[in-house]
Amino acid sequence: MMALTVGVLALQGGFVEHLNLLRKAASAVFSQSKSDTSFEAIEVRTAEELARCDALIIPGGESTTISFVAQQSGLLEPLRDFVKVQKKPVWGTCAGLILLSNQANATKKGGQELIGGLNVRVHRNHFGRQIESFEAPLQLPFLADEADPSPFPGVFIRAPVVEEILSKGESEQGPKVEVMAKLPGRINRMKSGVSQAVTKDDSGDIIAVRQGSILGTSFHPELTDDARIHAWWLKQVLRV
Numbered sequence: 001m002m003a004l005t006v007g008v009l010a011l012q013g014g015f016v017e018h019l020n021l022l023r024k025a026a027s028a029v030f031s032q033s034k035s036d037t038s039f040e041a042i043e044v045r046t047a048e049e050l051a052r053c054d055a056l057i058i059p060g061g062e063s064t065t066i067s068f069v070a071q072q073s074g075l076l077e078p079l080r081d082f083v084k085v086q087k088k089p090v091w092g093t094c095a096g097l098i099l100l101s102n103q104a105n106a107t108k109k110g111g112q113e114l115i116g117g118l119n120v121r122v123h124r125n126h127f128g129r130q131i132e133s134f135e136a137p138l139q140l141p142f143l144a145d146e147a148d149p150s151p152f153p154g155v156f157i158r159a160p161v162v163e164e165i166l167s168k169g170e171s172e173q174g175p176k177v178e179v180m181a182k183l184p185g186r187i188n189r190m191k192s193g194v195s196q197a198v199t200k201d202d203s204g205d206i207i208a209v210r211q212g213s214i215l216g217t218s219f220h221p222e223l224t225d226d227a228r229i230h231a232w233w234l235k236q237v238l239r240v
Ligand SMILES: NC(=O)CC[C@H](N)C(=O)O
Pocket: 059, 060, 061, 062, 063, 064, 093, 094, 095, 096, 098, 124, 125, 157, 158, 159, 160
């Protein structure tokens, strides 16, 4: 019997929501597959807990806080090792995407410590402040094989976008950055709780990328009750 342990970094932000959706997705994925895999989802706050994980989710929240707490608790280097040396599967949502990027701008002076791994530069708070947060229905190409074809509810809260895919140094090898999703042209940014749609041309903004074992999304699937991306990601993790 195979055992799969997936951790959610639980220093700050939406970790409880991720754990709930992860468990919901796992019960669907493992009841479909014939494998007798035992699954466990755990909160990660220490290097020991991280070492138990086969894969990790870094939630949305406040990336400067998460990185500060990770640094204070001696987790930053173990996280870098997990992502970049052991290359175990990792998925970051919103603040998690920022932390997994090699560069972030719109960051306070002195910068913030990133985990890195994704060879991209993100633009933090790309759509503006908290009140500019919005929801938009997303057609995500990578969910095309899931049974439910309806658009995914994209929740964007002070969200980053990937503003540039960085070029590799000549000596660097390894997987390329794949663009997994972009915002469609002129989406209606439906502000939560506001009936009037604000239409701005955000077309082409990159909101999901993957590089090898690392996935990053600008939006927050953990703040919906839609477990499709969690289910898709678990299937990718099982394949590794
Ligand atoms: N909802 C979020 O995760 C927002 C991310 C936040 N703007 C940051 O820089 O960390």
